[in-house]
Amino acid sequence: MIQILQAQERVLELRRLLNHHNYLYYVKDTPEISDESYDALLRELRQLEQEYPSLVIPDSPTMRVGAEPLKAFGVITHRKPLLSLANAFSKAELQAWVKRIEKLLPGEEFTFVCEHKMDGLAVAVTYEDGQLSTGATRGDGVEGENITANLRTIRSLPLSVANQSPEHFEVRGEVFLPKANFEQLNLKRDKAGLPLFANPRNAAAGSLRQLDPRVTAQRPLDIYVYALGWADGSQLPASHWDTMERIKSWGFKLNPYNRHCRSLQEVEQYYDEWLEKRHTLPYEADGVVIKINDLAQQERLGSAAREPRWAIAFKFPAHQATTILKDIGISVGRTGTLNPYAILEPVFVGGVIIRQASLHNEEDIQRKDIRIGDTVVIQRAGDVIPQVVGPVLEKRPHNASVFSIETKLKGADGLSHCPVCNSLIRKSPGEVMYYCPNATCPAQLAEKLEHFVSKSGMDIKGMGEQLAVAFLAEGLVKNVADIYSLEVSQLAARDRMKNKSAVNLIDAINKSRKRPLTNVIFALGIRHVGLESATVLAQNFGTLKALFEADQAQLKIIPGIGDKIAESIITYFTEPQNRETVNRLIQVLETPPVTPDNSTGTDPLAGTEFVITGTLAGMTRQQAWDRITAAGGTYKTDLTKKTRFLVAGQEAGSKLTKAREMGIEILTEDQFIILIEKPVTEPQPRLF
Template sequence: MTDLLQAQARAQELRRQIEHHNHLYYVMDAPEISDQEYDALLRELQELENEHPSLVTPDSPTQRVGAEPLKAFGVVKHRRPLLSLGNAFTKQELRDWHKKVAKLLPDEKLSFVCEHKMDGLAIALTYQDGQFIVGATRGDGEKGENVTQNLRTVRSLPLKIRGQAPPAFEVRGEVFLPRSGFEKLNKQREKDGLPLFANPRNAAAGSVRQLDPKVTANRPLDIFIYMLGWVQGTEMPETHWETLELMKVWGFKENPYNRKCRSLDEVEKYYDEWHEKRDTLPYEADGIVVKLDSLDQQQRLGSVGREPRWAIAFKFPAHQATTQLKDIGISVGRTGTLNPYAILEPVYIGGVVIRQATLHNEDDIRRKDIRLGDSVVIQRAGDVIPQVVGPVMEKRKGNPPVFSIEEKLRGPDGKARCPVEGCGAEIYRPEGEAMYYCPNSACPAQLQESLEHFTSKPGMDIRGVGEKLSTAFLSEGLIKNVADLYDIEADQLAKREGMGEKSAANIIAAIEKSKRRPLPNVIFALGIRHIGEENAALLAREFGSLHALAEAKREQLDVIPGIGGKIVESIMAYFSNAQNRNIIERLVKILDTPAIPSAKKAGPLSGEEFVVTGTLCSMSRDQASEKIRAAGGTTKPNLTKNTRYLVVGEDAGSKLDKARAAGIETITEEQLLKILNPPSSGQPRLFQ
């Protein structure tokens, strides 16, 4: 017992010392001891906790290395919404905002706090009794993802408050990757053969939203706290600036470049200063945030929509430079889009060497009149994604030809084909759309997306074949199209690292079970453009089999209500592709798809559009939607102008309020079941 008490006392002392040095190193940037001395303290604490597991606490510094992987993120409902800022792009727009604020607060003195607008991920951190208990992303402003375990690994985030703090409160801030950390992370990903992060914000968001907290722990994330979300049990200062100073005392890291400004002139000087020095910052910032300092004034001004009236983001102009357009390349996206991009004479913009830039689509290239060999203006859109603004016309030499994707990709047979090696499918451009597409679902550039879509729950519902396993199948050449899934054997899976016989058997069982998926799910799983669950069900009822749909003529598709010209063109392009037809022929032989009701038989819900919301008692929302469609009705995920009925379960949320406001009739699950399963004495008329 004495040994345990001594270990407990020593562990407490070690935690106190380690957190003290964490704060000095990660928050104050003023370390007192060497890395070796710090490591020795942490190692001693780890050994004590290993010997006495009962000593481990959630706020122990040893717990920052990351817990076990999560199956999914939970949802956190924000006690107060996380609002989005309105933007000003010129000083005149900033002055217009100031004028509106002054008009709403006549004869009142206005002072401001200016902060850098960080390029990171907004988060909300809740503390109770001095301990960090919940961390959540912004999400939709009302609800965010619970990323508590991952945020525990961010060294500059205090797990325990220093000094006296309110019994419960929430702070809000930005998790970000410093420029040095972003470059280091991308270099390692390039070395490992992984796709590079496009920008620090994507890297920060991707790091925080990892199901495995150990991945987050290995990335050099940092955090700045920029406001108090809510507090209970304690009176707080009257200004935002004083609140920031108090939160520093509690141990939170804040941006050292925050500044209190007593006038609009001082705000503009702050902006000019950092516009000039932005490239010297150790992180990405795309502007400044201007807030009223008085919390009473903030409260009285409130918000309009999702934007507070008391704050605004004043954005920096995008970095620009001029260079030569050497060529235009074509890449194929994961959904089959053909994306033109500029191949440039390398140019230095905002601390980054730019060699390529986006060109959006062929129409945009022609609208801007961009041609090969031009001197072009490049800017980093949002200071992140390089894009071509346009040509410098006075530097153009001669009259270069107008760019054409079809001409660039035209082969010896006169047809424009997909540029991806191993594909070569004939490309097409749907009428009224800006993009060209490769229709081949087995195109190597699309196969990852096709496979994930095919195995998804609304598709073939093959559980266990997620992104990681799909990537492995493709990289090893085990799968060259979705039909190859049905050739995989259990021993091929069981031999894989980290997968035992049981897991392999479960995946094989899921693959086998998918052979009996209903036809609407099979059609959806194919990934034909514009074919969602609703249209898949419509086509299934109309044609009755995958073979019949594959052989459908344009005139058969044109007369189906709800199947418009773009959808018809997409279906025809898909089934006219030779690779796709080979896949369909194999699937027809493999699958044992059960029969479905014919579209010619009118059901009790014919002609009615439904939306299902909330939690139902006897079935899932997906199952309710399937029953509605089988009875002749149609379903949509969201309310539309054609929605006649909203099926309401528990915790229905905002859709119920919107339906009432729009005069849309609501029905219960019980009412739906009555119309789906009428008594033998006669069919009830729920709908008059």
């Protein structure tokens, strides 16, 4: 009895010491003891807990090394939704946001809190009676993945908090991987022969979503808390800034670069300062988050389109760097287009090593005067897609060479050939792109098959790029119609495909037989026929057979089709192999017929143009488009003067700002559903 009491006393002391040193090292950056001394304390505690299992508790520092692998992630419903932020891309847009706040808070003064928009993973962490209870990802804003075990491994996140904290509360924060830690992690992976992480955010997100928390524990993750989600049983400050100071006193780590700004001018100065110094930050950041400081004002401002009116993200310009353009390669797209791309001397841009980048087309290359051998400016558009901005002319070498697709692909016969199938390339009058006319070109077949089974096409789950290429290589399919001749026995006989996977894939294929006509037409991959054109064609012809038998005159008179698309459709259906494929599809598909659109305009939504931005919670983008067309409306991907409604989902982008500037009516998803189910002719209330 005496021994266990002594052990208990020592365990409590060790936990106090380890939590104290964790806080000093990971939150305050002021360690008092060496790593070796810390490890000795941890080893002693672990040994005592092994000897006396009854003394083990969930918030022990030993729990940070990771629990047993999770069976699967559960779901946690957020008590208060995690909203996404609207974006501003210029000072004019930021100023417009402030003016809207002034209109909504007439005569009131307000201040701001500025924070870095860190490139990590948003999480919500709940504490009960001072102990870490649950942790979840943002998810769809309403429900997130339960990653409690993985969050426990982050040493800067307290497992227990000070006594003066509320009885039950939630903090929200950003889990991230510091740049230095990211580089060290990739060095270790490189030495171990493992694939490198693309960037710190991907590494952080992947680490938090490990089914085995022991793997997460080996990743040097960090967290900054940026908000109090909610709290019970405690009197809290009236402002966001003071609330964050209170949270800091409970033992949470806050970003030291946060700033309370008294005016818009101070906000802009903060942005300019960090735009200049962003490269010095120890983590990746893509902008500044600006919040109204007063919490009562935040409450009155509320939210719209799943975005708080009281906050906005002012984004930094895209990351840029310079490197050498070593060569220009040419790939073949699914419609046969020959697409030039830059082959670069590897360069680090915004946390990612870039070796290739988009060049659009030959005309764009010539317009920008980009030459092989140039030093070129590279940027990640939207901090994602690498693009060549242009050459640095003062660094141009004397032997830099002008690029030409015809010259690049010229053979011994003096003619230009497809780099994949060797067919003679073509370029139609008035078009920018060269293309390979061979419908059986292997490069086209692989991409056509991938496009055909895509979510916007036939939506055959489980059959992506890898299987498409494998099926072509193995001779299981030679064109898209062959998919519907596949059998379970054929697939199960393949290496690395079990019977259950084969059954699931055949079930997905059979389910796709009833896809809407719009998706079937889009899935064919006809040049210039996107989802919008496919919808128009479905509404006008009703069946694939009717479209297949249409002539150019019938096509050209349809509004929104025109000569170019009509000619492309006829060219597609004239090609013998395409005719055979479509005839087979007509036989095997069970596509519901569409009633041809003979609208007289009496439908309240007839001709009403919609644009959708962001992610919808209750339906896919395609389902939303289907509901629009079923109600007599039309949809576009870009805003125009004819656009009447913008449907704003989660994480709506710059279109939301543009719609406000254009005076276009903005609908939440719920308002959109009500409108579609009960169309009205009166304008809907315009949201902020």
